[in-house]
Amino acid sequence: MARALDIRSDLPPPRPAAELVRQHILDEAAHLFLTEGYNGTTLRRIAAAVGMKAGSIYHHVASKDDMLEEILVRGIEVMVHSFHHAAETTSGAGARTRLAAHIRAHLGSLFEHGPYTATHVTAFPYAPAGVRERIVPIRDGYEALWTELLAGLAAAGEIECGPSVQMTRLILMGSMNSSIEWFDPRGDRSVDQLADAITWQFCSAVGAAPDEGDTP
Amino acid sequence: MARALDIRSDLPPPRPAAELVRQHILDEAAHLFLTEGYNGTTLRRIAAAVGMKAGSIYHHVASKDDMLEEILVRGIEVMVHSFHHAAETTSGAGARTRLAAHIRAHLGSLFEHGPYTATHVTAFPYAPAGVRERIVPIRDGYEALWTELLAGLAAAGEIECGPSVQMTRLILMGSMNSSIEWFDPRGDRSVDQLADAITWQFCSAVGAAPDEGDTP
DNA sequence: AGATGAACCTAACGTTTGTTTGACAGATGG
DNA sequence: CCATCTGTCAAACAAACGTTAGGTTCATCT
Numbered sequence: 341m342a343r344a345l346d347i348r349s350d351l352p353p354p355r356p357a358a359e360l361v362r363q364h365i366l367d368e369a370a371h372l373f374l375t376e377g378y379n380g381t382t383l384r385r386i387a388a389a390v391g392m393k394a395g396s397i398y399h400h401v402a403s404k405d406d407m408l409e410e411i412l413v414r415g416i417e418v419m420v421h422s423f424h425h426a427a428e429t430t431s432g433a434g435a436r437t438r439l440a441a442h443i444r445a446h447l448g449s450l451f452e453h454g455p456y457t458a459t460h461v462t463a464f465p466y467a468p469a470g471v472r473e474r475i476v477p478i479r480d481g482y483e484a485l486w487t488e489l490l491a492g493l494a495a496a497g498e499i500e501c502g503p504s505v506q507m508t509r510l511i512l513m514g515s516m517n518s519s520i521e522w523f524d525p526r527g528d529r530s531v532d533q534l535a536d537a538i539t540w541q542f543c544s545a546v547g548a549a550p551d552e553g554d555t556p
Numbered sequence: 557m558a559r560a561l562d563i564r565s566d567l568p569p570p571r572p573a574a575e576l577v578r579q580h581i582l583d584e585a586a587h588l589f590l591t592e593g594y595n596g597t598t599l600r601r602i603a604a605a606v607g608m609k610a611g612s613i614y615h616h617v618a619s620k621d622d623m624l625e626e627i628l629v630r631g632i633e634v635m636v637h638s639f640h641h642a643a644e645t646t647s648g649a650g651a652r653t654r655l656a657a658h659i660r661a662h663l664g665s666l667f668e669h670g671p672y673t674a675t676h677v678t679a680f681p682y683a684p685a686g687v688r689e690r691i692v693p694i695r696d697g698y699e700a701l702w703t704e705l706l707a708g709l710a711a712a713g714e715i716e717c718g719p720s721v722q723m724t725r726l727i728l729m730g731s732m733n734s735s736i737e738w739f740d741p742r743g744d745r746s747v748d749q750l751a752d753a754i755t756w757q758f759c760s761a762v763g764a765a766p767d768e769g770d771t772p
Numbered sequence: 773a774g775a776t777g778a779a780c781c782t783a784a785c786g787t788t789t790g791t792t793t794g795a796c797a798g799a800t801g802g
Numbered sequence: 803c804c805a806t807c808t809g810t811c812a813a814a815c816a817a818a819c820g821t822t823a824g825g826t827t828c829a830t831c832t
Contacts, residue, residue: 358778377682379595383820395822396780404820462681465737466593502753507745510738511731511757518730521681529723537718538727541758574808599790611792612810620790 362400365390370411370455373463378408408463409471415460416478419449423485435498439543442489444535446516451525461517486513499543512542578616581606586627586671589679594624624679625687631676632694635665639701651714655759658705660751662732667741677733702729715759728758 368389372381383404387394401407426445430438449457464475486509493499494508501508515538525531584605588597599620600610617623642661646654665673680691702725709715710724717724731754741747 361779377593377595379593380682382818384818392779393781394820395782398821399779465678466596502756503745503749507750507753508757511735511754514734514737515727515731518734519727521730522726529719533719534723537723540718541724541727577809598788600788608809609811610790611812614791615809 358400361390365397365400366407366411366414366456367454369407370459373408373411374455374459378463378467405468405471408467409474411456412460412464412467412471412475413478415449415456415458416475416482418453418457419446419460419482420485422446422449422453423482427489435493435496436539436543438489439493439499440535440539442486443512443516443539443542444532446513447519447531447535447538450517450520451523451531458520461520483509483513512538515542574616577606581613581616582623582627582630583670585623586675589624589627590671590675594679594683621684621687624683625690627672628676628680628683628687628691629694631665631672631674632691632698634669634673635662635676635698636701638662638665638669639698643705651709651712652755652759654705655709655715656751656755658702659728659732659755659758660748662729663735663747663751663754666733666736667739667747674736677736699725699729728754731758 365386369381369386372386372389376385383397384394386407387397390397401410422445423442426441427438430441433441450461451458460479464472464479467475487505490499490501490509490512491505494501494505519534519538523529523534581602585597585602588602588605592601599613602623603610603613606613638661639658642657643654646657649657666677667674680688680695683691703721706715706717706725706728707721710717710721735750735754739745739750
């Protein structure tokens with residue numbers, strides 16, 4: 341039986357140093373998963389990047405699959421957080437402003453918050469089946485946010501979708517996500533410029549002209 | 557020294573049956589590379605799909621890398637062929653018609669000409685470095701066709717690109733290529749509808765209204 | 773001082789990878 | 803009818819894989 345009424349917690353919080361190493365491992369793993377793919381990345385390669393031997397990794401994580409799963413979950417968390425932040429800061433604005441903010445937020449998740457979100461886009465399709473099944477529901481939650489956003493704007497007549505909102509969402513998210521294969525935020529174009537370009541190409545179809553004023 | 561002046565060629569043309577088996581192997585390999593990824597596909601898995609044992613594959617193909625390379629090359633050939641066909645059939649048409657035809661042609665390459673082109677999109681980024689280096693120049697040729705097309709339409713003022721033609725091309729090709737991760741041509745939407753949706757979202761920005769007439 | 777336990781190492785586990793080998797069956801050709 | 807060529811197989815190869823086990827170091831706590 342577990343001792344109760346202990347003054348201090350029986351399960352002490354993880355040491356900050358240990359958690360820091362764990363973060364470091366996941367950072368390097370995510371970076372390698374992103375550039376080399378999941379199957380193309382070996383534990384020895386990850387260990388070398390951290391400055392350890394392969395076996396030592398297992399003192400911080402349960403398995404290679406577990407690493408990927410945690411990276412994918414964190415990637416979605418970043419996206420969801422950015423989405424809500426964009427929604428709050430443009431709650432009263434017009435259609436184009438709101439859409440532009442969300443596009444910028446999604447691209448920010450990809451390029452400005454470490455390799456977790458980007459790994460999500462590239463490594464997910466070929467992740468082990470078990471991992472994928474556990475991630476899909478979480479991922480669905482984020483996609484639902486986008487569907488809701490686009491459907492709302494379309495229903496209000498503020499943007500014009502094609503045959504279906506889902507198809508529109510998939511095309512838009514495809515053009516955003518595929519940018520990680522060619523866009524370099526340290527290059528001669530900024531993330532802002534990329535967001536502007538995608539926003540422009542996507543919602544230039546908006547019946548309403550580019551609006552800057554609020555619509556309370 | 558090679559014997560010359562032989563009546564028959566020293567290198568007899570490959571038997572048609574043998575070439576057929578080879579095609580079959582490449583077909584199954586491409587399908588597996590597409591669905592499971594290159595590193596996630598084993599030679600034994602490919603052999604099983606063809607109805608052989610792993611070792612037998614090597615009587616038809618030099619190596620796993622060689623399989624991938626040939627698949628990638630053929631994928632580009634399909635795309636280039638479709639591009640030129642679209643260019644010929646709409647040489648005198650207006651901007652939107654020409655662009656729509658090329659978008660439809662590219663999507664046709666992805667979904668209607670076997671797994672070679674689609675494999676090219678998904679497997680290329682994580683192909684072995686040696687293979688990738690040999691493919692890049694060929695791939696550049698196809699991308700140049702698109703750049704030329706978009707630049708021509710933009711220079712004539714028929715479409716409006718963003719800050720750069722390259723960025724516009726990458727965004728457009730990204731939205732087309734990423735559709736292989738979610739679009740199913742056997743589903744309730746046809747490739748034609750997908751092409752229409754992408755064309756609509758992309759070139760609704762065209763200053764000129766949707767034109768149907770030719771501009772000789 | 774002695775004990776503790778986390779962090780890391782080396783070494784090896786069993787499995788799977790891409791590839792090679794040698795033998796065997798059937799067709800082909802002189 | 804014999805010799806040759808083709809395609810296939812079982813078997814084995816070395817290398818690399820993810821993972822486990824056991825030993826060593828070292829700061830911390832009693």
